[in-house]
Amino acid sequence: MLEVIGIILFAALIGLSIALHEIGHLVPAKKFGVRVTEYMVGFGPTLWSKVRGETQYGIKGIPLGGYIRMIGMLPPAPDDPEGRSRSMSTGRFATMVAQARAASFDEVVPGDENRMFYKLPVHRRVIIMLGGPIMNLLLAFVLFAIVLVGIGLPKPSLSVAAVIPCTPTMEQPTGQPLPSGLCPTGTQSTPAAMAGLEVDDTILAVGDISVADWDAATTWISQNPGVRTSLAVERSGSVISLPITVAEVTRPEYDINGRETGASQTVGFLGVRPGFYNQRESILAVPGFMWDLTVRSVEALISLPVRVYELVTDTLIGGQERAIDGPVSVVGASRLGGEIAAMESPLNSKIATFLGLAASLNLFLFLFNLLPVLPLDGGHVAGALYEALKRFYARLRGRPDPGPVDTARLLPVAYVVAGILLAMGVIVIWADLVKPISLG
Secondary structure, three states: OHHHHHHHHHHHHHHHHHHHHHHHHHHHHHHOOOOEEEEEEEEEEEEEEEEEOOEEEEEEEEEEEEEEEEOOOOOOOOOOOOOOOOOOOOOHHHHHHHHHHHHHHOOOOOOOOOOOHHHOOHHHHHHHHHHHHHHHHHHHHHHHHHHHHHHOEEEEEEEEEEEOOEOOOOOOOOOOOOOOOOOOOOOOEOHHHHHOOOOOOEEEEEOOEEOOOHHHHHHHHHOOOOOEEEEEEEEOOEEEEEEEEOEEEEEEEEOOOOOEEEEEEEEEEOOEEEEEEEEOOOOOHHHHHHHHHHHHHHHHHHOHHHHHHHHHHHHHHOOOOOOOOOOOOHHHHHHHHHHHHHOOOOHHHHHHHHHHHHHHHHHHHHHHHOOOOOOOHHHHHHHHHHHHHHHHHHHHOOOOOOOOOOHHHHHHHHHHHHHHHHHHHHHHHHHHHHOOOOOO
């Protein structure tokens, strides 16, 4: 039941993200006088709609995006009368361009001559097209602020949450004993188990070195395999000393995304799992946190085609498990939201993970929509900036205004890009249905 609730709530958060993205376009468009005929969340058949003023607001059946329709999105061809499109062309792409121009002016009525999108100054068009991605960025900031400032990030404490019975190996990485209670061949009891360390003990010092946090304790342990020392721990209000000999274990190395690199390292090992607490951050920490995540998101965006290819060859065809940092659709993200809700963890931890996932998704949508290709928002921004550059250059040369950039000529490219994005979306959705990512 909790999983179903989590799926519904995360799907609602995605819907809110889409709605706010389109509001980011809608509000400045209306502010600048452009006539907006439609505001829709979703694609496909209309489930609900209502006309208010000159705009039809509605929800469609496929919740994979949204749009607003503004009159005059495309300029007329150079030989067409201003504000109208009547060019007749031959050829498949030319016909598609001509039909798109005509559709752009279908809803233009007398009095709309100065209310068309393409007639706006460049800076106003840029503001309208950036409004959507910026709404995603603002929503990401708000959600990250709730997580970092309101809830806090989980940090390992010096309190012992569990004692691992057996030393791990490359073949037995969990350190769990056999059903008999004995450690598997090739392993032994961990130093923590042999020293009698107990759950809820608090580590105060390792040898003569006082430790202020978990990282300091584990750094010393990992760098000193085979060393005989003692642990000072607090137990039931008393401080006791436990003699230990740090174990030496060989463990796999992991990259920043938690994937095995294929290499191994020999380190010291104690055999303790720490407890966790939530450490709240200052609001000033949010931008830095988002910047670090932005860098990783840009790297993921650049590698997206390769990751989708690997998803097909390695997972859908090869049968391998999904990479936890691989591409995921709104379907997969919603399933992860359900899995988070069903986890056996404190409520505040669930909320933080849930909102952090939604924030990361919005940050990625912000970056994705800035790509300078049509039909993405960044493509319209790039076209407007190119137009400003052409006009600036014409003024420097004393030449007449070259007029609006004919973005309609790029529609064949936009159709190809849209087709590629659709194909990638179908692949990822299918993978999320048949072999979903799991947090377990």
